[in-house]
Amino acid sequence: MSWESVIGLEVHVQLSTRSKIFSGSATAFGAEPNTQANAVDIALPGVLPVMNREAAVMAVKFGLAVNATVNQRSVFARKNYFYPDLPKGYQISQYEIPIVGPGYLDIEVDGEILRVGITRAHLEEDAGKSLHEDFHGMTGIDLNRAGTPLLEVVSEPDMRSAAQAVAYLRKMHTLVRYLGICDGNMQEGSFRCDANVSVRRAGDDRLGTRTELKNINSFRFVEKAINFEIERQVEVIEGGGSVVQETRLYDPDRDETRSMRGKEQAHDYRYFPDPDLPPLVIDDDFVEASRRAMPELPDAKRRRFVESYGLREADADMLVTDRPVADYFEAVCAATAADARTAANWVNGDVAAALNRDGIDMTAIPVPAEHVGRLLDRIADGTISGKIAKDVFSTMWSSGDDPDSIIESRGLKQISDAGAIEQIVDAVLADSAAQVEQYRAGNQKVVGFLVGQVMKRSEGKANPKQVNEILRRKLDA
Amino acid sequence: MPHRHSLTELAAMLRAREISAVELLDHFLARIEAAGELNAFITVDAEGARAQARAADDMLAGDDPPPLAGVPIAHKDIFCTRGLKTSCGSRILDNFIAPYDATVVERLAAAGAVTLGKTNMDEFAMGSSNETSWYGPVKNPWDAARVPGGSSGGSAAAVAARLVPGATGTDTGGSIRQPAAFCALTGLKPSYGRVSRYGIVAFASSLDQAGPLAQSAADAALLLDAMAGFDSRDSTSLENQLPPTRASLEDGLRGLRIGLPKEFFDAGVDATVAAAVEAAVAALCKLGATTVEVSLPNMAAGIPCYYVIAPAEASSNLARFDGVRYGYRCDDPVDLADLYERSRAEGFGAEVKRRIMIGTYALSSGYYDAYYLKAQKIRRLIASDFDTAFEQCDIVLGPTTPTTAFALGEKTDDPVSMYLNDIYTNTVNLAGLPGVSLPVGFDAAGLPIGMQLIGPYLGEARLLNVAHRYQGVTDYHRQLPGMFA
Numbered sequence: 001m002s003w004e005s006v007i008g009l010e011v012h013v014q015l016s017t018r019s020k021i022f023s024g025s026a027t028a029f030g031a032e033p034n035t036q037a038n039a040v041d042i043a044l045p046g047v048l049p050v051m052n053r054e055a056a057v058m059a060v061k062f063g064l065a066v067n068a069t070v071n072q073r074s075v076f077a078r079k080n081y082f083y084p085d086l087p088k089g090y091q092i093s094q095y096e097i098p099i100v101g102p103g104y105l106d107i108e109v110d111g112e113i114l115r116v117g118i119t120r121a122h123l124e125e126d127a128g129k130s131l132h133e134d135f136h137g138m139t140g141i142d143l144n145r146a147g148t149p150l151l152e153v154v155s156e157p158d159m160r161s162a163a164q165a166v167a168y169l170r171k172m173h174t175l176v177r178y179l180g181i182c183d184g185n186m187q188e189g190s191f192r193c194d195a196n197v198s199v200r201r202a203g204d205d206r207l208g209t210r211t212e213l214k215n216i217n218s219f220r221f222v223e224k225a226i227n228f229e230i231e232r233q234v235e236v237i238e239g240g241g242s243v244v245q246e247t248r249l250y251d252p253d254r255d256e257t258r259s260m261r262g263k264e265q266a267h268d269y270r271y272f273p274d275p276d277l278p279p280l281v282i283d284d285d286f287v288e289a290s291r292r293a294m295p296e297l298p299d300a301k302r303r304r305f306v307e308s309y310g311l312r313e314a315d316a317d318m319l320v321t322d323r324p325v326a327d328y329f330e331a332v333c334a335a336t337a338a339d340a341r342t343a344a345n346w347v348n349g350d351v352a353a354a355l356n357r358d359g360i361d362m363t364a365i366p367v368p369a370e371h372v373g374r375l376l377d378r379i380a381d382g383t384i385s386g387k388i389a390k391d392v393f394s395t396m397w398s399s400g401d402d403p404d405s406i407i408e409s410r411g412l413k414q415i416s417d418a419g420a421i422e423q424i425v426d427a428v429l430a431d432s433a434a435q436v437e438q439y440r441a442g443n444q445k446v447v448g449f450l451v452g453q454v455m456k457r458s459e460g461k462a463n464p465k466q467v468n469e470i471l472r473r474k475l476d477a
Numbered sequence: 478m479p480h481r482h483s484l485t486e487l488a489a490m491l492r493a494r495e496i497s498a499v500e501l502l503d504h505f506l507a508r509i510e511a512a513g514e515l516n517a518f519i520t521v522d523a524e525g526a527r528a529q530a531r532a533a534d535d536m537l538a539g540d541d542p543p544p545l546a547g548v549p550i551a552h553k554d555i556f557c558t559r560g561l562k563t564s565c566g567s568r569i570l571d572n573f574i575a576p577y578d579a580t581v582v583e584r585l586a587a588a589g590a591v592t593l594g595k596t597n598m599d600e601f602a603m604g605s606s607n608e609t610s611w612y613g614p615v616k617n618p619w620d621a622a623r624v625p626g627g628s629s630g631g632s633a634a635a636v637a638a639r640l641v642p643g644a645t646g647t648d649t650g651g652s653i654r655q656p657a658a659f660c661a662l663t664g665l666k667p668s669y670g671r672v673s674r675y676g677i678v679a680f681a682s683s684l685d686q687a688g689p690l691a692q693s694a695a696d697a698a699l700l701l702d703a704m705a706g707f708d709s710r711d712s713t714s715l716e717n718q719l720p721p722t723r724a725s726l727e728d729g730l731r732g733l734r735i736g737l738p739k740e741f742f743d744a745g746v747d748a749t750v751a752a753a754v755e756a757a758v759a760a761l762c763k764l765g766a767t768t769v770e771v772s773l774p775n776m777a778a779g780i781p782c783y784y785v786i787a788p789a790e791a792s793s794n795l796a797r798f799d800g801v802r803y804g805y806r807c808d809d810p811v812d813l814a815d816l817y818e819r820s821r822a823e824g825f826g827a828e829v830k831r832r833i834m835i836g837t838y839a840l841s842s843g844y845y846d847a848y849y850l851k852a853q854k855i856r857r858l859i860a861s862d863f864d865t866a867f868e869q870c871d872i873v874l875g876p877t878t879p880t881t882a883f884a885l886g887e888k889t890d891d892p893v894s895m896y897l898n899d900i901y902t903n904t905v906n907l908a909g910l911p912g913v914s915l916p917v918g919f920d921a922a923g924l925p926i927g928m929q930l931i932g933p934y935l936g937e938a939r940l941l942n943v944a945h946r947y948q949g950v951t952d953y954h955r956q957l958p959g960m961f962a
Contacts, residue, residue, distance in 0.1 A: 039577055043797040045570065045678040046557045046579060048711050078793050080840070082817055089796020139813075141801070270840035272849060275683035275790055277712050 002202040005230045006210075007165045007195060008157035011172055012150050013182045014126070014190040015058045021125050021149035022049030022092060029188050033142035037128075041147045043087035048276050051076075055149040056280060058181035059099045059123055060290040062151060065175055065297055066118050068103025070287050074122075076277040080270040084141050085128035093152075095271045098122030099280060100151075105175070106299075107167040116168050117156030123280075124150050151181070157196065157207065162226035166219050169193060170321075174298050178323045186217050193217065195226055198243070199233045208233070209243040213257055215250045225250035229257050301326055309333065309340035318348045324362035325352075328369050335373025338380045346372060350390060354397050367396050375403040383407065384414050388460055416463045418470065421454070424462060425470050428453045439475050447471065479504050480639035481957075484548055484696040487642055491537055491547040498533035498547030502526055502591060505549050509593070509640045512961065515616050517625075517635040519554045520562050521594035529591040536589060545703055546589030551644040553632050554595040555602055556582050556687070557676040565678045566598040566610040566628075569798045569805040569824030579676020580708045581645060581687050588703035593641050597631030600826045601795065602652055602680045604628050605898040608889055609828040616885070617659060618958040619924055623882040626656030632690045633660040638961040643691045643700055647677060649684045650783050651877075651902025654914035657690055658877035658927020661916040661956055663944060664690045665697045666902075668935050669909035670715035672701075673708030679794040681787035682713075684906040693954050694915065694944035698722040701937065715935075722938040726945040731765030733943065736870030740776040741901055747880045753918035753926040754876050757947065761874075764946055771866040771873065775858045779904035780896055782859065785839045785852035786907070791829075792836030798824065831892065860908040867933045872943060875901055877914040877927035901929060911937045915944045916953040925953075 020027055023040035040047045063070040077095035100121035107114050126148040131140035153172065159165045173191055176182040184191050193216055198208035211233070216225045228250075233243050248257040296304070298320045305316035305326075320326045325347065332343045351372065355362060375392060378384050384392065384407060395406045407413055415421060428450060429436055435446040447468075454467045479487060479501055490496050506523055526549065533547035557563045557575035564570045578586070586592065599609040607615040607630025615630040617623040618638035625634040629646030633656030636644050646653040648666035657664025665688040672687045679685060689700035702721040708714045735758065742751055758768060800806035800820025807819035825833070839848035866873055878898055888895040905912040910931055917928040932940045948954050 042802055044557075044575065044577075044803070045563065045565065045573065045797070046575070046674075046676040048675050050710060050712050080793050080796060082796065082799060084799075084801050084813065087797060087802065089799060090793050268842045270793070270837065270842070270845075272789060272793070272840055272845070275681075275713075276679075 003199050003230075003234050004202050004204075005160060005226075006157045006198045006200065006207055007159040007162070007226060009155045009159070009165060009168060010194045010196070011153045011155075011169065012192040013062070013153060013172075013176050015055050015149040015151055015181050016183050016190075017052055017054045017058070017149050019052055020147035021052050021055045021123065023147050025147065027148050029185075031144055033131075033140070033144060035144065037143035037146060041087065041143055043089075049092060049274075051277060051280065052149065055123055056099065056282065057290055058149075058179070059121065059151050060282060060287060061179045061181060061294055062121060062153075062176065063100035063103065064287070064291055064294060065179055066100075066103035066105050066121075068118060068121070069101035070282055071097055071099055071101055072282050073097065074099040074280045074282070076123075076274045076280065077271045078274045081267050083127070083130075084139060085130045085143070085146065087128065087143060087146055091125060091127060092274055092277070093124035094122035097279075099282070105168060105171055107164065107171050109161075109164050109167045114158070114164060116158045116164075119154045119156055121151050121153040124152060126150050157198075162223045162230070165195060165226055166223050169219060169222055171298075174321050178295055178298055180295070189217065193222060195222065195229075197226055197229045197233070199230055199237070209245050211243065211245065211257075212247045213250055214247060214260065221250060221252055224252075224255055225257060228255060232257065295323070309344070311340060311344050315341070315344045315348060319344060322362060328362055328365070331369030332372045332376070335370040336376040336380075338373075338376035342376055342379075343373075346376065350393055366400055367393075371396055371402050378403055378407060382414055382416055382463060384412055385460065385464055388412050388414070412461060414463050415458055415461045416466060418466060421458075421462050421466050421470055424454050424457050425467065425474060428457060429474060436475065447475070480508060480642070482642070483692045484642040485693070485699055488545055488548050488699065491533075492542060494537065498530040498537065498591060499527065501547060502530040502549055502593070505593060505641055508638070508961075509635075512638050512640055514621070515618060515634050515638060515640075516613050517596055517615055517631045517638070517640060518551070518594050519564055519566070519597050519612050519631065522561055522592065525561065526591050526593050529586070533589050533591055543587065543589035544699065545585065548590050548643070549593045549641050550585060550590045550700075551593050551596050551632060551635050551641045552582060553598050553629050553644070553646050555598060555647050555678045556595075556645060557678070558582050558592065558595065561595065563595065563678065564611070565602070566600040566612060567825065567829070568611040569821070570678075571611065571805065573804050575676070577676060580673035580710065581704050582676065584706070585645070585700075585703050590703070596629070596635050596644060599628035599630065599652075600829050601678065601791070602628040602647055602649055603791070603828050603832055605651065605655055605895050606883070606885075606888065607631065607656075608885065609826055611826060614885055617882050618961050619660065620882065620922070623884055623924065624659065626659035626878075626882065628652040629656050629664075629690060633657060633662055633664070636660070636662055636690050636692065637958060639957060643689060643696050645687060645700075645704070646690045647680075647685055647687045648902075648906065649680050649787060650906050651899040653688050653690060654877050654902050654912055654927070654929055655898060657914040658916075658929075659882040659925060661919075661925035661953060662690050662692065663694050663697045663913065663915045663948075663954060664688065665701060665913045665937065665941070666905065666911060667701065667705060667937055668715075668911045669906075670713050671719075671911070671935065671937065672705050673711040673714050675708055675710040679790075681790040682794060683790060684783075684787060686906070693948050694913070694941045695723075695726055695948075697913070698726055698941045698945070701941075717935070719935065720938070722941045725938045725942050728942045729765060730761060730943060730946050733761070733766040733872070734870040735761060735766050735768045736771035736866050736873045737768055738771050738773045738776070738866065738873060738875060740773050741875030745879050745900065746876050749920045750876045750878070750880060750926050754874070754928045757917040757928050757951075758874065760950055761943065761947060764950065766943075769869050771869055773859075773862045773866060773873075773904065775855065775862050776900075776904055778855045779859060779907060780900055782852045782855040783899070783903040783907060784835065784896060785848050786856065788832040788836030789839045789849050789852075790836070792833045792840065795825075795829070795833055800824070828892070856907045859904050863904075863908045863910060863931070863933075872936070872940060873931040875929055877901060877929040881920045881922070881924035881926055905931050910934055911940055913940045913944055915947065916956075917951070918953055919956075
């Protein structure tokens with residue numbers, strides 16, 4: 001019996017506004033508990049919410065980026081429930097009329113394009129945090145996060161595998177960072193996701209009973225949790241049971257999902273339009289202004305990189321995942337006469353490896369793109385070899401110096417003087433009578449050994465191309 | 478005796494330096510002290526008021542003092558006041574001291590007014606008799622066995638007994654106009670959005686408006702002009718700049734078309750009340766007005782509509798009182814549910830709990846369409862009834878309440894009969910319109926009778942103008958209860 005899984009995702013995108021969605025408090029992460037919570041955030045009696053228009057601008061940009069309808073009039077609603085980190089006893093969200101209507105995102109998995117429908121995206125405020133440790137059996141409340149703007153993006157149940165879900169999530173992650181509306185930091189909770197998962201027999205049109213998975217806040221956990229859940233549901237059904245609609249929590253330590261809340265314990269949120277906030281009106285001018293302020297999006301950028309720089313698809317893909325990386329690549333290209341493919345190889349190769357090794361992202365890179373550009377020029381004009389260039393780059397990284405002064409001060413300039421190379425080649429040949437014999441007996445492989453010897457003797461500085469030529473000429477003479 | 482003067486007169490006397498702000502303050506503080514049995518105040522801030530009065534005297538000694546410099550006022554205890562208890566008439570906020578001033582408080586202070594204290598009120602403004610207050614009922618200065626009306630009963634009693642020349646109130650379904658009617662005052666409920674709600678403990682956000690409880694239309698105009706105006710902290714606040722209502726008080730009434738809704742004069746209204754209102758209409762006609770019969774066909778649906786919408790909003794607005802961050806917390810909660818349940822069970826009174834339950838029910842899944850959504854549709858019908866009426870007339874006129882003040886305890890066991898007190902007032906809140914109640918006579922027992930004028934949206938200036946001209950030819954508004962003369 002073959003099974004098909006059906007997956008939909010709800011992604012919470014924390015919008016990177018400077019102040020909260022309904023108050024003037026700052027949104028910066030990591031401040032002392034309750035130092036970024038004003039009278040509105042802690043819900044003192046008599047306070048009122050005032051919409052931060054910047055959040056609406058960001059939501060509109062998102063809507064445009066996913067080819068969605070932007071609703072000219074959307075309505076804030078109250079979602080009522082009691083919890084200590086929810087100061088008002090309700091969360092201001094959007095319910096019947098969200099700011100962003102239906103749209104889609106195209107993803108690519110195993111060379112196939114899949115269009116994932118986006119049902120809606122709505123604005124809402126985040127809750128505070130409950131801290132259960134360090135309070136001797138009591139619970140601490142930190143309201144710094146209360147009122148932070150979120151855009152909740154709900155997808156259609158269009159994905160059929162955990163891999164597709166992850167691809168969708170990655171694409172969304174790239175997109176929101178491109179738009180500059182979210183820092184994408186998953187550890188800090190700036191980009192969070194819940195998954196709705198169900199299974200059905202292949203060919204069945206009806207949807208199976210779904211469960212909602214929470215606490216899957218990394219790409220890896222999303223994949224593992226969904227796969228676990230698919231297997232669990234199939235086992236339940238094949239064992240003669242039926243899947244229960246419920247919310248399940250993923251436990252990454254045990255790699256399993258556990259029931260958290262059943263349907264009968266589901267809240268009745270008593271949504272109703274928030275009388276403190278007039279409908280959010282977005283006119284055409286506002287949408288047009290947002291459209292003009294849109295950056296080039298990843299798909300368009302990838303196409304351009306392939307078409308105007310002549311990059312391979314895979315290289316372009318890697319470069320555009322992170323907008324600062326793509327920008328860096330373009331800055332390198334602008335600073336060098338070397339070809340763009342070489343620049344792409346460097347950015348995706350040595351540069352990416354160094355960032356990865358040091359655990360920093362592109363925005364914190366210690367080497368200016370102009371320096372990398374000049375380094376590539378020095379390879380192209382034969383001043384240094386590719387191999388030496390790696391050493392130079394390593395010094396550029398640690399010192400911040402430009403490549404020319406490193407090459408100069410460390411005397412790394414390539415030896416391209418034919419006379420000087422001939423001297424070294426002659427010396428090597430004189431010391432390698434056995435290898436020369438083998439060559440003349442027809443063994444071509446020893447050329448590599450001899451080149452290595454020449455390079456070694458020149459401390460890597462001899463121009464490898466010239467070494468090859470001179471060596472062969474002398475051997476064949 | 479300073480208390481025999483209106484607020485407008487006192488403001489002028491202060492400017493003329495005929496009396497000092499401190500002298501005036503002491504006079505009213507002594508009257509508050511002597512009238513303790515009215516239970517009109519929850520908090521009297523003699524010390525804070527004295528500091529404000531001294532500052533006012535300094536301003537009065539200088540050039541161009543602000544309009545209310547040195548005038549004592551009181552705030553309903555629903556307005557947040559920095560450093561002074563704001564209880565909202567509830568045990569759950571008995572220990573609450575706000576770290577900020579409501580916009581209304583801030584504006585009146587900026588106009589030079591001196592805050593004497595905070596007045597008693599129905600708990601969370603839910604009541605029409607001031608009997609639901611955690612601090613006990615307020616007595617009507619005209620008859621201590623009767624209610625002053627509610628929910629702004631403390632403010633009404635305080636002004637009626639001239640414990641203070643003017644006070645603020647809030648009106649969600651009649652809470653300024655009904656006590657004004659019961660206490661022979663002029664009370665104005667402004668158009669929704671004209672006065673900022675920032676810092677007013679919310680009851681029903683789409684209906685709440687703050688306004689003055691005053692001795693006369695002129696006093697009300699002076700107070701309103703100081704209170705009103707756009708406030709960026711309230712998203713429902715109106716951005717329009719409007720001329721002060723004071724400027725048009727003396728305008729003539731010739732050509733004024735008064736609409737008399739037949740539904741306001743049916744069998745439900747007490748005959749004495751109806752007769753006094755009719756006499757007032759005759760007086761207005763002498764001043765040049767004409768009358769036309771109009772109809773508000775959906776008026777009867779006002780009470781059920783109001784008692785779905787207001788409790789629904791209240792059930793959500795009052796969720797923040799959970800014993801977690803401020804306010805009353807029960808002793809020794811065993812867990813979170815216990816903390817919530819007992820803090821709220823012990824902190825809220827019966828009427829508040831009743832309305833939270835009604836509102837929670839009306840918003841519940843499966844009932845929302847039948848109650849909340851339907852009430853919103855009725856609300857639109859009620860508003861459109863008024864629109865239609867205003868095609869034929871400039872103001873709508875009728876009694877403020879069906880009867881004069883009832884006895885303490887008379888309706889406490891019968892919530893529906895209590896709710897029916899607001900039958901003429903709450904449709905005005907549902908439609909977002911301005912309404913003013915003014916005294917138009919006394920019944921055989923000597924109890925005040927109130928008449929309500931309702932205007933189109935932002936028609937406050939015209940309402941106060943009509944009330945002022947009426948008060949120019951009558952003296953009901955100048956009467957004082959015998960004990961407080």
